[in-house]
Amino acid sequence: MIPYPVQRDMVSSDRLIADVVGVVIEKVLMEISVTAHNKMVEILGNYNMTFSDCYKKPHIVNYALKEIFGNGYLSTVQKIRNELMGVDEDHRIDMFIALVSE
Structure with a gap:
């Protein structure tokens, strides 16, 4: 049980951000090519991940x-x-992009 509604909101916010990041990555890859998308699916699958897991594992x-x-x-x-760019969540997106860019 989460004792404070604020914490529950933060958990929901993290899940929402993770879902948005996953959808955006999938969208960008599909716009580039189906092959790029399929290769990402394959690599993520090797790590038991989906696109929604990308936010929490930027190194992958x-x-x-x-x-x-x-x-x-x-x-x-x-x-x-x-x-x-439109997702402004306490610099968490910027941090994610910085880690993906290394």
Whole structure:
């Protein structure tokens, strides 16, 4: 049981952000190519992840994007960042993008 409604809201907020990040990553990859999307699904599957898990495991997203796009992965990160610009959640999105960009 969560003792304070604020904590429950924070948990809901984290889940919502995770879902939004997952949808955005999936959308960006589909816009690039079905092959890129399918490769990401394969890599995430190897880690027992779905797109919604990407927010909590940015290091795996970073690895996957490098595997898929090589040195050009940062342009994909920029597309993801642009799509997430409207989501303002206490700099958590900026932190996620920074970790994915390493």
